Amino acid sequence: MISPAAPAARTPWASLPQPTAFEPAGGTWEPERVRVIAASRGLRREAERLESELRARGIAAAADVSDPVIRLRLSPLAHRDPADESFTIDVADDVVVTAASAAGVFRATRQLLHNLRAQGAVPRGIVRSAPAVAERGLHLDAGRKHYPAAWNLAQLHAAADVGVNVFQWHFSENEGFRLESTAFPEIVSSGHITRAEAAEIVATARDLHIDLVPSLDMPGHLRHALRAHPDLRLPDAPGLATDHALDITREDPVRFALALIDDMLPVFPHSTRWNLGGDEFVDFDRIAEFPALATAAAERYGAAGTGFDLLTAFVNRVAAHLRERGLEARAWNDGLLRSTAERLDQDVVLTWWTNWNAGMRPVADALAAGHRLVNVDDAVFYYVLGENAGYRYPTAERIWAADWHPGLFPALWGPEGQATVVQELERPYPAALLGVSFAVWSDRPEAQTPAEVAEGIRGPLRAMAERAWNAGSAVELADFAALDAAIGEVTPLEEERRHV
Known part of the structure; x- marks a missing residue:
């Protein structure tokens, strides 16, 4: 563990x-007293937050006009973009933070706090910073395992502290439905988040400049919900699992799926994106062996039709339903782009986890078809509880060893089950690469407590944040580890909760 008085070598600016x-x-900036000034009304919350954190x-607080000042300001009007998180920090006798958005100002103030936490002072000079990709995300499987509201709130603060700006909340799974439902109370697990608790989580994410993306997987991964509605399941197929799968060949099950989305929408009033799933619907290698799918595909598309066409049509319909409600649709990649008669809606963003x-x-x-992508590389960023299915817990060491950067996707596997082809987008990245995400999957929920999950993900999540922001990293692994230790953990203030 590095002491606050000894920041990492070769990294005079101690931040992640x-x-x-x-x-x-x-020299360094080491104020005993300081005043924080918001140069515009839209930055008052950031000034109040920083004042509390400095106290x-x-x-x-400053005693007179001669005391140092931290001035928070927005770029000239012509250069402002609410989605632009870039910033500059000029540290002299006073500190001036300039950014194109309130989110950019927030990211900059985290940098100041990191230096104070790591070494008790801020180096004088000029910092310029901009993320290589717009999204740096954390996905949480809260369907298989119940994570209390307080845990979620703490993780939002920890994620925001290092520049993570998306939280994908996966609240439904085969093993549970963990968010209070008003229209379908019969599907809700005993351990769940209430709507009042969800409202605080949503408000906290918004206050921390984190976009909250609801994740309600369908038409697969619905075993728990379908246990209360067995008539909506895909009909039995000899030797194949169907109890988790919605029957997408009939209208009533599809309407149930859309109604479930509509029931959850009021929980997320600020969300603009929604992950509808689309993955692991059935055993894709044996999709032709599901009689209901084969029959419906032949009736709808002719002899060449397949279950992949039906899956794509379902995803397109859900995407249209979401679009009508002002939401961008996202889906996992594994079962898509495999249809022949149906073409996947080009506006569906693919969260790319595996090949x-x-x-x-x-x-x-996917790029040739015009899709935008989020890289959720399972080889390095899948934190699977119990290390189920052969996964290993991610570590910063493995992330550096892979020289991972946002354009490095999971490798293509050949017929013999071996990785054969590297999939890599070169820097500077195409606009189609929206960003990246770390993913917690609770396959064996008993394997770790929520506290152990929080401890386990901290290092590799920070490693992803560092390498996602910088399209790689200019620091060596040892320097990263020293910074990680020196910066320590963020402690949310009670004032923060009262504000939300």
């Missing part, structure tokens, strides 16, 4: 993620 550029001017670190099966389409096909 590291800034894009730092021009040191010599908690023992830096008193473990030779039948799964490559990233190049």
